[in-house]
Amino acid sequence: MTLESFVSVSNNSDFPIQNIPFGIFSTSDKSTPRVGTAIGDKAVDLSEVAKAGLLDGVQGLNDPVKIFSESSLNTFMSLGRPVWRATRLAIQDILSKDNAKLRDNSELLQKVLVPLTEVKMHLPARIGDYTDFYCSREHATNVGIMFRGKDNALQPNWLHIPVGYHGRASSVVVSGTDIRRPAGQKLPAKDAKAPVFGPSGRLDIELEVGWFVGKGNNLGEKIDINDAQDHLFGLVLVNDWSARDIQAWEYVPLGPFLGKSFGTSISPWIVTMDALEPFLVSGPVQASPEPLPYLQENKPSAYDINLEVQIKPAESSKFETVTVSNLKHMYWSVTQQLAHHTVNGCNMRSGDMGATGTISGPEKGSYGSLLEITWSGRDKIAFENGVERTFLQDGDEVKITGRAGKDSSLGYNIGFGECSGKILPCLYQ
Amino acid sequence: MTLESFVSVSNNSDFPIQNIPFGIFSTSDKSTPRVGTAIGDKAVDLSEVAKAGLLDGVQGLNDPVKIFSESSLNTFMSLGRPVWRATRLAIQDILSKDNAKLRDNSELLQKVLVPLTEVKMHLPARIGDYTDFYCSREHATNVGIMFRGKDNALQPNWLHIPVGYHGRASSVVVSGTDIRRPAGQKLPAKDAKAPVFGPSGRLDIELEVGWFVGKGNNLGEKIDINDAQDHLFGLVLVNDWSARDIQAWEYVPLGPFLGKSFGTSISPWIVTMDALEPFLVSGPVQASPEPLPYLQENKPSAYDINLEVQIKPAESSKFETVTVSNLKHMYWSVTQQLAHHTVNGCNMRSGDMGATGTISGPEKGSYGSLLEITWSGRDKIAFENGVERTFLQDGDEVKITGRAGKDSSLGYNIGFGECSGKILPCLYQ
Numbered sequence: 140m141t142l143e144s145f146v147s148v149s150n151n152s153d154f155p156i157q158n159i160p161f162g163i164f165s166t167s168d169k170s171t172p173r174v175g176t177a178i179g180d181k182a183v184d185l186s187e188v189a190k191a192g193l194l195d196g197v198q199g200l201n202d203p204v205k206i207f208s209e210s211s212l213n214t215f216m217s218l219g220r221p222v223w224r225a226t227r228l229a230i231q232d233i234l235s236k237d238n239a240k241l242r243d244n245s246e247l248l249q250k251v252l253v254p255l256t257e258v259k260m261h262l263p264a265r266i267g268d269y270t271d272f273y274c275s276r277e278h279a280t281n282v283g284i285m286f287r288g289k290d291n292a293l294q295p296n297w298l299h300i301p302v303g304y305h306g307r308a309s310s311v312v313v314s315g316t317d318i319r320r321p322a323g324q325k326l327p328a329k330d331a332k333a334p335v336f337g338p339s340g341r342l343d344i345e346l347e348v349g350w351f352v353g354k355g356n357n358l359g360e361k362i363d364i365n366d367a368q369d370h371l372f373g374l375v376l377v378n379d380w381s382a383r384d385i386q387a388w389e390y391v392p393l394g395p396f397l398g399k400s401f402g403t404s405i406s407p408w409i410v411t412m413d414a415l416e417p418f419l420v421s422g423p424v425q426a427s428p429e430p431l432p433y434l435q436e437n438k439p440s441a442y443d444i445n446l447e448v449q450i451k452p453a454e455s456s457k458f459e460t461v462t463v464s465n466l467k468h469m470y471w472s473v474t475q476q477l478a479h480h481t482v483n484g485c486n487m488r489s490g491d492m493g494a495t496g497t498i499s500g501p502e503k504g505s506y507g508s509l510l511e512i513t514w515s516g517r518d519k520i521a522f523e524n525g526v527e528r529t530f531l532q533d534g535d536e537v538k539i540t541g542r543a544g545k546d547s548s549l550g551y552n553i554g555f556g557e558c559s560g561k562i563l564p565c566l567y568q
Numbered sequence: 569m570t571l572e573s574f575v576s577v578s579n580n581s582d583f584p585i586q587n588i589p590f591g592i593f594s595t596s597d598k599s600t601p602r603v604g605t606a607i608g609d610k611a612v613d614l615s616e617v618a619k620a621g622l623l624d625g626v627q628g629l630n631d632p633v634k635i636f637s638e639s640s641l642n643t644f645m646s647l648g649r650p651v652w653r654a655t656r657l658a659i660q661d662i663l664s665k666d667n668a669k670l671r672d673n674s675e676l677l678q679k680v681l682v683p684l685t686e687v688k689m690h691l692p693a694r695i696g697d698y699t700d701f702y703c704s705r706e707h708a709t710n711v712g713i714m715f716r717g718k719d720n721a722l723q724p725n726w727l728h729i730p731v732g733y734h735g736r737a738s739s740v741v742v743s744g745t746d747i748r749r750p751a752g753q754k755l756p757a758k759d760a761k762a763p764v765f766g767p768s769g770r771l772d773i774e775l776e777v778g779w780f781v782g783k784g785n786n787l788g789e790k791i792d793i794n795d796a797q798d799h800l801f802g803l804v805l806v807n808d809w810s811a812r813d814i815q816a817w818e819y820v821p822l823g824p825f826l827g828k829s830f831g832t833s834i835s836p837w838i839v840t841m842d843a844l845e846p847f848l849v850s851g852p853v854q855a856s857p858e859p860l861p862y863l864q865e866n867k868p869s870a871y872d873i874n875l876e877v878q879i880k881p882a883e884s885s886k887f888e889t890v891t892v893s894n895l896k897h898m899y900w901s902v903t904q905q906l907a908h909h910t911v912n913g914c915n916m917r918s919g920d921m922g923a924t925g926t927i928s929g930p931e932k933g934s935y936g937s938l939l940e941i942t943w944s945g946r947d948k949i950a951f952e953n954g955v956e957r958t959f960l961q962d963g964d965e966v967k968i969t970g971r972a973g974k975d976s977s978l979g980y981n982i983g984f985g986e987c988s989g990k991i992l993p994c995l996y997q
């Protein structure tokens with residue numbers, strides 16, 4: 140039986156009834172942010188669906204009106220996977236073409252369905268902590284070659300540890316938020332002895348996928364690797380904007396800081412792990428070395444999700460693709476990242492976010508940062524009409540999209556919407 | 569005129585009427601956390617003071633009952649320094665021996681004053697983000713010598729940048745919370761090629777001072793150095809517990825992660841910048857090199873605060889002092905840390921926390937970590953009755969205290985209470 144909705148969904152839509160992502164939105168006539176899902180080109184106001192009693196009786200979802208009237212998903216996220224799953228199935232049922240309850244209630248439909256073009260999206264969660272990983276072998280190798288040469292490209296720990304570092308939660312913003320070019324300390328020349336202050340001249344993107352913690356863990360206890368997937372609420376697209384000149388000068392020995400913390404963009408709809416389950420595949424072989432036992436998984440844990448980065452240069456009127464990559468290239472899985480993160484007893488809270496690190500594939504056309512695509516600024520990227528770029532200029536717009544199952548035989552796509560942002564000029568010289 | 573309270577305050581107290589720190593507490597008969605201050609050996613329930621109308625009319629403090637009935641200081645912190653100042657002065661007035669309003673109202677006194685021994689302290693704020701700096705020249709030099717030798721002790725950026733990195737906010741805990749020894753990846757020997765998994769064998773402390781952001785800044789805008797002090801709500805003591813073996817293996821190239829995120833303890837009472845103003849002194853000379861203009865301050869910005877670390881080994885019955893240091897040794901001031909942190913446009917939110925990094929003084933007796941005191945485990949620390957330590961053992965207790973004006977002629981001390989924690993055995997082998 141194919142699941143089908145009475146809401147029309149084009150073949151190419153990111154949001155068929157099989158998806159049912161969760162997000163926070165508001166509308167011009169009701170500015171209070173609330174919980175919604177997306178289907179076709181419509182947002183579905185789940186607070187209205189709940190008020191109509193259509194979510195009554197979902198196992199474990201006590202007080203759906205309250206939970207879906209909140210301005211973040213944190214409470215819903217804290218309920219755990221059985222509840223997320225039951226809720227998603229209930230929503231699919233409500234939206235299915237065979238269910239008359241909403242379909243034939245035109246007054247309710249009016250309140251529940253809003254064109255996606257008319258909604259304002261907000262951050263889906265209050266993000267307590269944000270952690271950025273560095274888990275693509277191709278990306279780590281490329282960066283390593285540029286900085287340390289081919290023979291020492293990967294650091295000694297890289298094949299043992301899903302390397303990560305704490306990021307800045309306050310500056311995570313939702314897709315569509317403008318990004319201000321940061322100023323900071325940078326070296327005026329590669330072998331300069333003293334830094335100068337000024338706007339970053341090497342403003343870059345990082346193509347990443349983010350994961351949200353649903354149910355957390357207590358301080359002092361770990362999340363077991365075999366349990367990790369159930370703790371994940373879902374995935375989003377991430378652009379981890381990076382100022383390479385600021386980063387290069389500051390990062391030794393304690394890691395990236397102001398080169399990253401001026402902004403991190405995420406797509407607004409969290410696509411659930413349940414929706415993505417059909418796209419689980421085996422990731423890269425981890426045999427030499429084998430991971431330590433706490434990182435060993437006994438089932439596929441990579442996701443086949445196509446990822447694309449497009450840029451619209453300031454002087455251009457159209458987006459052009461600069462890279463096509465895939466989440467399945469990632470050496471360390473998102474579940475390995477979560478298990479590692481908590482093995483020291485670090486506590487996760489509902490709404491905490493991780494990001495994979497830049498997802499580069501094996502060829503130049505699949506590199507996830509301008510640093511790699513231009514090989515540290517050596518090779519220009521050619522756009523139409525003679526426009527060229529190494530790093531981002533003011534007014535440039537960047538858009539990341541992602542879609543599972545592009546070539547699958549399932550007959551539908553699970554998409555992520557978009558993660559976009561535009562560069563504003565620096566305020567400080 | 570000397571300010572004096574009708575509440576008795578011993579000569580040696582951390583909390584004279586000149587202090588008026590802010591914290592969150594609860595009591596056995598009322599488990600709802602609420603805002604309080606401390607005077608002598610009493611906590612003062614500010615929600616009850618407000619309910620009695622004694623804080624009515626404080627400029628800018630609208631709805632003091634609501635604000636002081638909250639379970640965190642975030643709202644109060646967001647009001648800005650003029651309001652914090654007016655509130656502190658009003659509280660001093662209410663507690664002064666010449667004011668009969670509270671003094672002679674025995675029924676109200678009963679509700680307002682609670683012995684400090686009977687209160688349970690909570691985290692003073694919802695900490696959105698926590699940033700750990702590395703701003704003691706002596707500490708950075710000591711660590712540098714151990715890792716890279718004397719000639720390359722300080723990294724090239726160190727004298728230009730208040731080096732910092734994002735920490736983990738979820739695992740910041742209030743003084744008195746037990747700390748679970750973390751497990752993780754570590755090298756079995758210095759030149760080993762592959763890591764093993766197990767409990768950290770080099771569990772350490774870091775003596776630090778934390779600062780809380782009161783009023784924040786918008787994403788994309790900076791906090792000017794000359795404005796920075798007014799954005800700070802106050803200071804606390806910090807023990808940034810560190811697992812040196814985990815940290816050493818993981819930290820290249822993205823910085824400390826699981827070696828830190830298992831727990832960070834803070835003292836419960838935030839001492840305001842206004843209370844500390846009499847203890848402002850000039851910090852170390854910053855002449856070679858001069859800081860970039862955005863880091864230049866035109867007034868004293870170091871604080872003369874004595875800091876002491878005591879340890880009670882598991883097999884012992886008393887605390888013994890292992891280090892005595894002072895915040896004034898710090899090369900980069902807390903205001904320089906805040907100005908640097910935001911110069912890229914990174915937004916601060918009320919309740920965000922920074923920590924100075926380990927505060928080591930010039931001599932061995934003033935080093936702020938066991939790593940330095942034992943010179944990486946080479947020299948044992950001798951306690952009474954033949955007890956010895958290099959790093960912490962299960963059951964060991966650590967207590968940090970801090971006090972401004974120990975030898976000042978002001979006639980009072982501004983103290984911080986204590987920041988303590990006990991090591992529990994690791995759960996995972």
Ligand SMILES: [Ca+2]
Pocket residue numbers: 271272345347379496497
């Ligand atoms: Ca990144």
Ligand SMILES: [Ca+2]
Pocket residue numbers: 700701774776808925926
């Ligand atoms: Ca530290």
Ligand SMILES: [Mg+2]
Pocket residue numbers: 306378379380399400401402403
């Ligand atoms: Mg970022």
Ligand SMILES: [Mg+2]
Pocket residue numbers: 735807808809828829830831832
């Ligand atoms: Mg810590």
Ligand code: NI
Pocket residue numbers: 791792795799
């Ligand atoms: Ni300001």
